[in-house]
Amino acid sequence: MSRKKAAKGKSSASSPCASPRRKAGGKRGKGGSGSEPQAGGLAHPRRPPLSSSGEFYDLAFKVMLVGDSGVGKTCLLVRFKDGAFLAGSFISTVGIDFRNKVLNLDAMKVKLQIWDTAGQERFRSITHAYYRDAHALLLLYDVTNKKSFDNIQVWLTEIHEFAQQDVVLMLLGNKADVTHERVVKREEGEKLAKEFGVPFMETSAKSGLNVELAFTAIAKELRHRAMKEADEPKFQLQEYVDREMRGMACCKS
Ligand SMILES: Nc1nc2c(ncn2[C@@H]2O[C@H](COP(=O)(O)OP(=O)(O)OP(=O)(O)O)[C@@H](O)[C@H]2O)c(=O)[nH]1
Numbered sequence: 001m002s003r004k005k006a007a008k009g010k011s012s013a014s015s016p017c018a019s020p021r022r023k024a025g026g027k028r029g030k031g032g033s034g035s036e037p038q039a040g041g042l043a044h045p046r047r048p049p050l051s052s053s054g055e056f057y058d059l060a061f062k063v064m065l066v067g068d069s070g071v072g073k074t075c076l077l078v079r080f081k082d083g084a085f086l087a088g089s090f091i092s093t094v095g096i097d098f099r100n101k102v103l104n105l106d107a108m109k110v111k112l113q114i115w116d117t118a119g120q121e122r123f124r125s126i127t128h129a130y131y132r133d134a135h136a137l138l139l140l141y142d143v144t145n146k147k148s149f150d151n152i153q154v155w156l157t158e159i160h161e162f163a164q165q166d167v168v169l170m171l172l173g174n175k176a177d178v179t180h181e182r183v184v185k186r187e188e189g190e191k192l193a194k195e196f197g198v199p200f201m202e203t204s205a206k207s208g209l210n211v212e213l214a215f216t217a218i219a220k221e222l223r224h225r226a227m228k229e230a231d232e233p234k235f236q237l238q239e240y241v242d243r244e245m246r247g248m249a250c251c252k253s
């Protein structure tokens with residue numbers, strides 16, 4: 001299989017939860033900036049990537065982070081991409097931005113182009129325009145913010161309306177590191193996810209809890225779908241997540 005090189009994300013955040021690196025309304029098209037290769041399965045380059053320092057990859061997919069403002073979408077992405085959490089004042093994302101990360105899944109390199117959306121209502125129409133191209137959505141709420149949890153149903157309605165029907169979806173209860181201010185129990189998150197038939201886990205961009213796992217699970221599901229042989233059993237995302245979490249828990253004790 002021929003490999004393709006990943007153009008590096010244009011973003012260069014000085015703070016993980018900070019500044020908009022790319023504003024919406026710019027050139028869009030498939031692949032975002034025009035310098036980005038197409039995503040969505042086997043890599044078929046139309047033109048050489050601009051960055052000479054990129055990594056090779058076999059498959060590429062677009063993943064979008066959605067959820068209310070302040071739930072931790074930007075921090076989750078920065079934690080995954082850079083392994084960092086810089087506490088400080090909250091700078092709300094303006095419009096939409098993306099960053100790339102190439103994962104090694106068994107013998108395959110899977111590039112995720114991860115779109116970080118603005119949760120604020122005033123940017124909603126911009127976000128809507130990007131759903132169509134997303135292969136996977138990570139829908140976040142904040143376990144310390146009941147409203148963000150209650151709004152999950154609104155987000156699901158929106159997803160239903162604007163995203164592709166077969167989009168891979170996962171619900172994440174973020175800020176699981178905060179114990180004293182928690183207002184949404186893990187069981188409530190699980191219940192809601194079951195109700196809507198979506199995989200679920202709690203994460204923390206601050207401690208790093210389950211961050212890698214969330215993106216890896218999504219990447220595995222997407223890879224499975226892209227490479228699937230007719231007689232292969234379906235990849236069970238929630239089972240994979242549960243198994244991995246059990247594994248992590250047993251290693252800790
Ligand atoms: N304790 C804790 N705080 C977090 C976590 N994730 C994010 N935060 C804090 O929550 C605030 C909002 O985080 P962001 O990542 O900027 O939120 P966002 O969802 O991107 O918000 P918008 O860009 O407005 O949509 C910041 O002050 C972060 O430091 C987490 O896992 N734990």
Ligand SMILES: [Mg+2]
Pocket residue numbers: 017073074075091092093116117118119
């Ligand atoms: Mg943000």
